[in-house]
Amino acid sequence: MDKNIEELSIEIERRIKLFTERMDENAQAYEIAELLDEVREKDKKRFIDLLKSFPEDLKADVLSELSKTAQEDALEAINAKELANIIEEMDTDDAADIVQQIEEIDETKAEKVLDEIDTKESKVLRELIGYDENEAGAHMQTELFKAYIDEAIGESVKRLKQMKQEGGLDNAYHVFIVDSRDRFLGMMPMEDLVLQGPDEVYRNALEKEGALTVSVNPKDSIDKVIELAGNYNMNVIPVVDEFGILLGRITADDIYDLMEKQATDQIYGMAGVQEESEESENIIEAGKIRAIWLGINLITAVAASIVIGFFDSTIQSIVALAVLMPIVASMGGNAGTQSLTVTVRKLALGDIDPTEAKAVIAKEVLLSLGNGLIYAVVMGLVAFFWFDMPLLGIVIALSMVINLFAAGFFGATIPLVLKGLGIDPAVGSTVLLTTVTDIVGFFSFLGLATIILL
Secondary structure, eight states, X not given: OOOOHHHHHXXXXXHHHHHHTTSSHHHHHHHHHHHHHHHHHHOHHHHHHHHHHSOHHHHHHHHHHSOHHHHHHHXXXXXXHHXXXXXXXXXXXXXXXXXXXXXXXXXXXXXXXHHHSOHHHHHHHHHHHTSOTTBGGGGOBOOOOEEETTSBHHHHHHHHHHHHHTTSOSOOSEEEEEOTTOBEEEEEEHHHHHTSOTTOBHHHHHHHHOOBOOOBOTTSBHHHHHHHHHHTTOSOEEEEOTTOBEEEEEOHHHHHHHHHHHHHHHHHHHHTOOHHHHHSSOHHHHHHHHHHXXXXXXXXXXXXXXXXXXXXXXXXXOTHHHHHXXXXXXXXXXXXXXXXXXXXXXXXXXXXXXXXXXXXXXXXXXXXXXXXXXXXXXXXXXXXXXXXXXXXXHHHHHHHHHHHHHHHHHHHHHHHXXXXXXXXXXXXXXXXXXXXXXXXXXXXXXXXXXXXHO
């Protein structure tokens, strides 16, 4: 049921009460953000007024959960000093995201916000926003629970309690063990500490329980973060510098967001669109990106048409060729898309390294060729009985084999080549592949028809 603004406001007040009573705070913040998004659609001013009326800690949680367009409206409407107060309530990874978003809207305002924030925290945020969006450091949170290798577990737990009471740490599911120079030695889940006595030192606990030592460098790509999370079933990943110094952690919520973004980018990329433009309310921006790829597609379609033009006299002599041409192109296109999708996905998951490239191409070629032989026989018989022309059946059968062979080869090769050139294989692969399968399909079919039938 579509609620009016007053009903939404009453529901928001109820959620705020639950939040202040510490009743499932994360869930309440998310629910309030959803309700605020609905208010914004009806009345932007009321949306801003409601958000400004929240307690600072709730503002911080809700602002992080709002949709991107709602966040932009809020960041434009709230002044620099207020934003600084809100950001100081956030974890550093969320705070860095918000500062970066302010910077995209108004660089001067972003600088004012950073100047209003505590000097130490401002320095951390400046470092975080200095990383590229595709680097691990951009998604790092500096708040974590660390303990020293020769420290007693009981003493470290006391520090953890103090950090929680002071609001310096929201969640601590792992303890990050370091040496006296803060070099990362490994991490243990908190439940393992329950099995140890308070006087036990971490060195002994590590020897008995073991620890996970996997980590990433802040300059590593997010693809590596996703790969490690999947391979080692990690819901938090330590970030260390080139000297092994522990800098921070990438938490589960960011890992899930990165996985979702990677999958979304692949889907959008293969369609020739961009997530940012599609989620933007600026229809001109979205249309511009689509227009570019449609223009490229038009050029490739013209190339395929030129190939057909070379054989116009052949088509005029045998009209049946015009009827069967789309079948050859369509089968090649679909077979190529299958190979392309599998290869792009494997590249994204890190399942293909340079030494395996030949094996991947060979597998896709064999699969496409096998299917090509099967459907060549089918289409050869169909063409023979349909048009009562035995040689036409042979032409389309041979063309089908050639085109599906090309589809498998190029469907696997194009993304591998693009990856080698440092280009996202999800972007543009489909357009290139369609061009190849269309040209090979038309050229082989019409060329063989000219040689065999005329």
